[in-house]
Amino acid sequence: MAIDLVLRRDWHARERHGDYTQLDSTKGVKVHYTGGRVEPGIIGDHAVCVSLVQSIQGYHMDGNGWIDIGYSFVACPHRKVFEGRGLHHLPAANGAGLNAGHYAVLGLVGNAGLVEPPDGVLHGILDAVEYVRERGNAGKEIKGHRDGYSTDCPGEPLYAWVKRGAPRPGGSTPPPDPPTTPPFPGRLLKYPPVMRGEDVRTWQQQMKVRGFEIDVDGAYGSGSRDVCLRFQREQGIDDDGIVGPTTWRLSWEAPLT
Numbered sequence: 141m142a143i144d145l146v147l148r149r150d151w152h153a154r155e156r157h158g159d160y161t162q163l164d165s166t167k168g169v170k171v172h173y174t175g176g177r178v179e180p181g182i183i184g185d186h187a188v189c190v191s192l193v194q195s196i197q198g199y200h201m202d203g204n205g206w207i208d209i210g211y212s213f214v215a216c217p218h219r220k221v222f223e224g225r226g227l228h229h230l231p232a233a234n235g236a237g238l239n240a241g242h243y244a245v246l247g248l249v250g251n252a253g254l255v256e257p258p259d260g261v262l263h264g265i266l267d268a269v270e271y272v273r274e275r276g277n278a279g280k281e282i283k284g285h286r287d288g289y290s291t292d293c294p295g296e297p298l299y300a301w302v303k304r305g306a307p308r309p310g311g312s313t314p315p316p317d318p319p320t321t322p323p324f325p326g327r328l329l330k331y332p333p334v335m336r337g338e339d340v341r342t343w344q345q346q347m348k349v350r351g352f353e354i355d356v357d358g359a360y361g362s363g364s365r366d367v368c369l370r371f372q373r374e375q376g377i378d379d380d381g382i383v384g385p386t387t388w389r390l391s392w393e394a395p396l397t
C-alpha cells in the first residue's frame with residue numbers, strides 16, 4: 141500500500157519561520173512519541189489527529205522557537221502520514237548534534253492515554269520509512285530517539301517494537317523485496333551470429349518468467365531475437381531485437397502484463 145500522505149496544506153500547517161537546512165542523506169529514521177497525553181478518542185476521529193499535529197507545530201514554533209514543527213513526518217492511528225518538514229530537510233527533534241543523522245518520524249502515541257501504538261501508527265511509521273528511503277536518500281536504520289540521547293522517547297511500547305526490528309503488524313515477516321535487476325552484462329545481446337553465455341541464459345530465464353516461449357539454452361539466436369522484438373514492442377521502446385541496457389532493465393522492472 142502506498143503512503144497516504146497528509147500534505148501541509150491539507151492539515152493547514154502554518155508557514156515556516158525560516159529556511160530549512162538541506163539534508164542530502166541520512167542513516168535512516170528515528171522514531172518519536174509525543175511524550176505527553178494522547179486522548180484515546182483519537183482512534184475514532186481523524187480530526188483529532190489533525191488538531192494534535194497543529195498544536196505540536198504551535199508548541200515547537202512558539203514554545204521552542206523553532207522555525208517549524210520539528211518532525212519530518214507524523215504517523216497517526218489511521219495509517220495517514222502527515223508531512224512535517226518533509227524530505228531533505230533537517231528535523232529539529234533529535235537533540236543537539238544528532239539531527240543530521242536521521243529523519244524524525246513521530247508516532248501519535250504518548251506516555252498517557254493512548255500508549256500502545258495501534259497498527260495504523262506502526263504501518264504509518266513504516267510507510268514513512270519506506271518513503272524516505274525511496275525519495276529522501278535515507279539509509280536502513282530505524283532507531284528510537286533514546287538511542288544516543290538521554291530521553292524516554294519514544295516510550296516503552298514503541299521502543300520495544302523498534303528493538304524487535306520494527307516489523308509490519310499482522311505479519312511475521314516483512315514483505316519480500318521486489319525482484320532485483322541483475323547488473324547489465326556489459327555487452328549487447330544480439331543475433332546474428334549466435335551469442336552464448338550465462339548472461340543470455342539469465343535473460344532468457346526472465347523472459348520465460350514473463351510468459352514468453354523461449355528456450356533457456358544460453359544461446360541468443362533467432363528465437364531469442366524474436367522474443368526480444370515482441371517484448372520491445374510490448375514496452376513501446378525501440379524494437380531492434382538487441383538486448384541493451386534499457387531492454388535488460390525493463391525485462392525485470394516492467395510490470396508483468
Ligand SMILES: [Zn+2]
Nearest residue numbers: 172173285293
Ligand atoms: Zn523524541
Ligand SMILES: [Zn+2]
Nearest residue numbers: 186189216218
Ligand atoms: Zn488520523
